[in-house]
Amino acid sequence: MKYQTNNPRELAVRTLLRTSGGSYSNLQINAVIESTSMSDVDKALFTNIVYGVIQHRMTLEYQLVPFLKDSEKTEDWVKELLYTAMYQLEYLDRVPKRAIFDESIKIAKSMGHDGTRRFVTGILHQMDRKGVREPDKIKDPVKKISIKYSVPEWLVSLIEGQLGKQKADQVFKSLNQTPKQSVRFNKAKTTKSKLTDQLTQAGFQTEDSLVAGEGIIVDKGQVVHSAFFENGLLTIQDESAMLPVESMSIQPDDLILDACSAPGGKTTQIAANLKNGRVIALDIHQNKLKNVIRNAKRLGVDGVVETQALDARKVDEKFSDEMFDHILVDAPCSGFGLMRRKPEIRYDKTLADINHLSQIQLQILEAVAPKVKTGGTITYSTCTIVQQENQEVIKQFLDAHPDFQIEPTKTDLNLTTDENGMINIYPDDFGSDGFFVCSLVRKS
Numbered sequence: 001m002k003y004q005t006n007n008p009r010e011l012a013v014r015t016l017l018r019t020s021g022g023s024y025s026n027l028q029i030n031a032v033i034e035s036t037s038m039s040d041v042d043k044a045l046f047t048n049i050v051y052g053v054i055q056h057r058m059t060l061e062y063q064l065v066p067f068l069k070d071s072e073k074t075e076d077w078v079k080e081l082l083y084t085a086m087y088q089l090e091y092l093d094r095v096p097k098r099a100i101f102d103e104s105i106k107i108a109k110s111m112g113h114d115g116t117r118r119f120v121t122g123i124l125h126q127m128d129r130k131g132v133r134e135p136d137k138i139k140d141p142v143k144k145i146s147i148k149y150s151v152p153e154w155l156v157s158l159i160e161g162q163l164g165k166q167k168a169d170q171v172f173k174s175l176n177q178t179p180k181q182s183v184r185f186n187k188a189k190t191t192k193s194k195l196t197d198q199l200t201q202a203g204f205q206t207e208d209s210l211v212a213g214e215g216i217i218v219d220k221g222q223v224v225h226s227a228f229f230e231n232g233l234l235t236i237q238d239e240s241a242m243l244p245v246e247s248m249s250i251q252p253d254d255l256i257l258d259a260c261s262a263p264g265g266k267t268t269q270i271a272a273n274l275k276n277g278r279v280i281a282l283d284i285h286q287n288k289l290k291n292v293i294r295n296a297k298r299l300g301v302d303g304v305v306e307t308q309a310l311d312a313r314k315v316d317e318k319f320s321d322e323m324f325d326h327i328l329v330d331a332p333c334s335g336f337g338l339m340r341r342k343p344e345i346r347y348d349k350t351l352a353d354i355n356h357l358s359q360i361q362l363q364i365l366e367a368v369a370p371k372v373k374t375g376g377t378i379t380y381s382t383c384t385i386v387q388q389e390n391q392e393v394i395k396q397f398l399d400a401h402p403d404f405q406i407e408p409t410k411t412d413l414n415l416t417t418d419e420n421g422m423i424n425i426y427p428d429d430f431g432s433d434g435f436f437v438c439s440l441v442r443k444s
Contacts, residue, residue, distance in 0.1 A: 006038050008046035009084060010107045015050050016080040025054055025344055045095075052087045053080070054343040055176045058150035060086050063132035067123045078116060081107055085124060086132070097128075145172060151346055155336070158351070162387050167426070171385070174428035179341045182432065183223060183234040184214045184242055184265075186299050188272040190233050192216065199228065211239035211430050212246055213412025214269070232299040237265045238341070240425045240435035244330055244381035245269040247409045247423075247437055253277045254325040259312040259368055264292030266330055271301035277325075278304050284311045312364045321370045326377050329368060331361040333382040333389050337434025340427055358388045365397045369404070369442075377407070378440040385426055385434040394422070394438050407439045 003011060011032050019025045029050055033043055053060065060083045068074055085104040088095050101124055108120035135148040142160075146153045149172035160168040185195045196206045196216060204223060209215025216234070228234050245266050250256065252275035258267045261281035270279045283289050286309040296302040310318060312329070334354050335345045365380060372378055382389050398404060408421030417423050423437040 003032065003036055006036050006042065007103075007107070008038055008042040009049065009103050010111065011036065011038075012046050012049040012053070012084050013077060013081045013107060013111070015046075016053055016084070017077050019050070019054065019344060020076065020080070024342070025050060026342060048092070049084050049087060051343060052091055053083045056087060056091070056150050057083070057347070058147055058152075059135060062135065062147045066133065067126055075112075077111060078108070078120065081111070081120060082123060085120075086127070089127075090132075145169065149173060149175065151175070151339075154351060155346065158386060163426075167428075170428040171426050171434075174431065175339045175343075175346075177340060177431065180239075180431055181218045181223060182209065182237060182239045183216050183218055184212070184237040184269065185216060185234050186232055186268075186272060187214065188299060188301050189231075195228070195233055198233075199223070202226070202228070209239045209242075209413075209432075211413065211415070211425070211432050212242035214242055214246065215239040230298075235265065235268065235295065235299060237269075239430065239432040240337070241265060241383065241433060242269065243409075243411055243415070243423060243425070243435060244328060244379050244437050245273075246411055247439055248326050248328065248377060248379050250274070250326065251277070255323065256280070257315075257319070257324045257327045257368065257371065258282065259315070259327060259329045259364060260331055261292050261307070262288035264295040266328060267292055267305060268296050268299045268301050270328065271296060271304045272299070274301075274304040278306060281305060281307045282310045282312055282315075283307075285309065313360075313367045315367050315371055319371050322373045322376075324372050324376060326379065327368050327372045328379050328381070329361075329364055330381045331357075331364055331389075331393075333357055333361070333384040334386065335383055337383040337385050337425075337427065337436075339434075341433060354386055354388050358393055361389060361393045362396055365393070366400070369397075369401055372442050374442050374444055376442055378404070378442070379437065380440060381435065381437045383433055383435055385424070385436070390424070390436040390438075391420075391422070394440075397440070403444045404440045404442055407441045409437050409439045 015028050015032055018028050029047055064082055065071060081104060085100055088100045105117055105121050109117035135144055138144040138147060142153050142156050145156045151172055185192045199206050204221050205219040207217045209217055223229055224236055250273040254277040256270055256279045258270060258279055258281045261267045262283040267279055267281040281292050289307040289309060292307055296305040334349045334357055339346050406421050408417055409423045415423055425435045427434045
């Protein structure tokens with residue numbers, strides 16, 4: 001889509017309108033940035049506003065309601081415009097109030113008409129005079145947390161029930177922080193020390209990850225647009241997402257199955273450890289495997305990567321029993337560990353989705369179990385923090401498969417495991433994505 005403006009605030013309104021209709025925020029943001037000629041400063045403001053409004057949507061909705069006489073008759077784009085103004089006023093300290101008011105009023109007129117301009121002007125000045133209501137005054141404790149951190153009430157109750165109120169509050173509070181820019185150095189092409197030196201010389205600020213041995217936190221610039229990314233010296237990957245492969249004891253000649261591969265971050269991480277071995281990457285969608293191949297080529301590991309379009313629950317149609325040294329099941333999940341990076345997830349999923357996904361996860365484990373060699377490992381991981389998709393799936397699998405047992409998950413930085421040897425990373429622990437990793441060894 002081509003836009004007739006480079007105004008970051010107007011583009012934010014238009015993008016929010018599309019994401020509220022079901023489009024993924026990160027894809028929409030990237031598409032807008034690529035199709036406009038905004039300055040780097042405007043790109044940052046645009047991105048900040050879009051993510052910020054989505055992160056705080058329930059809070060902003062709660063605060064706007066008293067100023068709308070008839071919410072249902074107010075056009076959606078006008079509400080999104082008001083949310084962008086409210087977000088800037090409340091959360092962006094460096095943006096002058098006058099600039100927020102002036103720009104919002106101009107957009108109201110350019111996207112609507114003079115009546116819209118007067119309507120938006122009136123509401124903004126009312127908010128300025130009266131102030132907005134604070135969630136802390138809500139008496140119902142679950143609703144208070146829900147509105148304060150913009151998390152649906154059912155999810156608040158679920159997480160509090162599983163983690164306790166104190167830990168749940170810390171998790172919810174962390175979700176609206178800005179995600180770090182995390183990269184994995186590509187050991188097939190460089191070393192960590194060499195890459196960090198080069199990044200520093202290029203003006204980036206770096207620090208070692210506290211989560212993953214191959215992880216580097218990068219600041220002071222968008223590394224995805226750099227030659228380091230283009231030349232395959234690194235790839236964008238959250239620290240927590242590096243742990244499943246890091247925990248696998250991969251040998252250079254191993255044959256490995258990545259049962260749920262796309263977009264290929266973990267496939268290429270596996271491949272960087274292989275020489276004469278091979279990793280077979282599956283995904284149910286052929287078009288998604290194109291990203292796996294593209295990433296493998298950029299990182300220079302495509303020679304040991306093979307892709308197949310296949311539902312992981314149907315591996316018996318293609319592969320022999322005891323064929324693989326290791327199997328990675330990075331299972332499709334609700335993604336509740338990614339709420340900081342993909343804030344719309346919190347609004348899109350339901351408890352029914354969780355229950356449905358847990359059935360699929362168990363089915364995948366059941367299907368791949370015969371395909372790993374005796375003594376080999378199935379690494380099960382998700383980017384969610386709810387027990388139905390993590391511990392409960394593992395328990396059901398082990399109850400039906402006494403030939404498997406949990407082996408304590410080992411990581412480069414010796415992260416703490418739970419009492420059963422599994423890793424649970426929560427978004428507040430390190431400021432990374434929430435993740436679950438369990439290592440299952442086949443005994444016989």
